[in-house]
Amino acid sequence: MATPVTHAVEIRNLHKHFGKLEVLRGIDFAVDPGQVVCVIGPSGSGKSTLLRCVNLLERPTSGRVILEGVELTDPDVDIDAARRRVGMVFQQFNLFPHMTVLQNVMISQRRVLKRNRAEAERIARENLEKVGVATKCDVYPGQLSGGQQQRVAIARALAMNPALMLFDEPTSALDPELVGDVLAVMRKLAEEGMTMLVVTHEMAFARDVADRVVFMDGGVIVEDGPAAQVIGAPEHERTRGFLRRVLDPTHTGE
Amino acid sequence: MTDPSKTAESSGPAGTPLRRAGLSPRKKQRISRIVQYVLLVAVVVFLLARIEWGSLAANFAKPEVAAETWPEVFTVALKNTIIYSVGGFVFAFLLGLLFALMRLSSVAPYRWIAIAYIEIFRGLPALLIFLLILFLPLALPGFEVPGGTYGQGILGLTVVGSAYMAETLRAGLQAVPRGQTEAARSLGMSHARSMITIVIPQAVRIVIPPTTNQFVSLLKDSSLVLFLGVTGDYVELTKFGNDLASTHANATPILVVGVTYLLVTIPLGYLASRLEKRQGKGR
Secondary structure (H helix, E strand, O other): OOOOHHEEEEEEEEEEEEOOOOEEEEEEEEOOOOEEEEEEOOOOHHHHHHHHHHOOOOOOEEEEEOOOOEEEEOOOOOHHHHHHEEEEEEOOOOOOOOOOOHHHHHHHHHHHOOOHHHHHHHHHHHHHHOOHHHOOOOOOOHHHHHHHHHHHHHHHHHOOOEEEEEOOOOOOOHHHHHHHHHHHHHHHHHHOOOOOEOOOOHHHHHHHHHOEEEEEEEEEEEEEEEEHHHOOOOOOOHHHHHHHHOOOOOOOOO | OOOHHHHHOOOOEEEEEOOOOOOOOHHHHHHHHHHHHHHHHHHHHHHHHHHHHHHHHHHHOOHHHHHHHHHHHHOOOHHHHHHHHHHHHHHHHHHHHHHHHHHOOOOOOHHHHHHHHHHHHOOOOOOHHHHHHHHHHHHHHOOOOOOOOHHHHHHHHHHHHHHHHHHHHHHHHOOOOHHHHHHHHOOOOOOOHHHHHHHHHHHHHHHHHHHHHHHHHHHHHHOOOHOOOOOHHHOOOOHHHHHHHHHOOOOOHHHHHHHHHHHHHHHHHHHHHHHHHHHOOOO
């Protein structure tokens, strides 16, 4: 057993029920600092729920989530403090529509981290520059394309200096021609050493960028290993079947 | 039936000849229009002949009496109507927001209190509430509504408006997508902070058109201040018109007051529908 502090996030025997439906049935895994882990699997396999359990947007039914040595599933933990260390990017972007792009990136720096205006604005502009939407500071999210909105959402999360970034199908709501811009930003983040846990259907991204790929099906981890192995030479039949359907969707005959 | 060459003209089932004995739809429509015009003209002619225009004008639109209302109809009456309704609206909004948040609280007794308040005051006639306020000092000896007459009027309108406002704001709060709260919480904001910074501002934007209509309705309900027995500097439009009408035994002041209400309510109504349209386009 590795010492707990070496993991960025560690998940032990995690279960999640929605009423009678058991979505997660005992998940054990860990992400180390600097690692990029992609979670793949068919829809309904529990991968988004797993990601949302990491920052407790979903409260696990049982099991433990340990972030940088702090147990988030402890009922007395300061969950708001813990969430500051975890950035999250949503499928639907979830930018605040009543604020400009700059305000979106500044608001939690100001209200949560209590940074002064000048510092918050400097950090916001730096991050918007980094994701390539620096020219859109003063427009409202509704005026941006999906790809631009998602990159602003990434900048908003980065402005909090998170130790871990969660991506919940960040390109699934985008028009195909806009996917590349968002993936390029994520790839750059990965190269800079950000710890990332990514739920995605972008197999090429998973293969090229991820240190590890986790394949989930039916609420359990079926296969967990280096990207080349899980995507290139999967051991399990369920993984092979899934990859066949995803990589070659026009030949779905069993 | 589905033969496109027939559908334009044919009115019967397939197979009947296109040129039939009956009237074509176009002709039927024309006859119907002519009948409507004839009816309209008949009613107008009847009214013109039967109404005694001289007496009507003398009673409802007498220039001398209308002149009497000037300038107090604006400087006192309209001003007071606006004080009562804006005051009532502001407090109704704040109280409504409080009850909307209580209605959505995770603490069950808060929900019960909010539901009880909303159900009671939405179900009572506004006039009854004003009469209750009138008797408040009797029920609570030594109690006086702060702000005197203005305070009483504003309290009445607050109670009348807040129950509706609570339901409108609750709908607005629930219309803000869940993802907004999730994004705020994932950035480390507390529940209270994400409500104040993210959810409530969006909810308020969502409910601006319906609350504009509620303001119009409060403005009209402010006429019930009449029943508080206000006098002198505190009279609002309806009381003002009623008093002058009694003095002159002439309805002209009521007409003047009516037009004054419309000067405010019609533009507000347009504003509300424009805001609604703009909101429909945005987002």
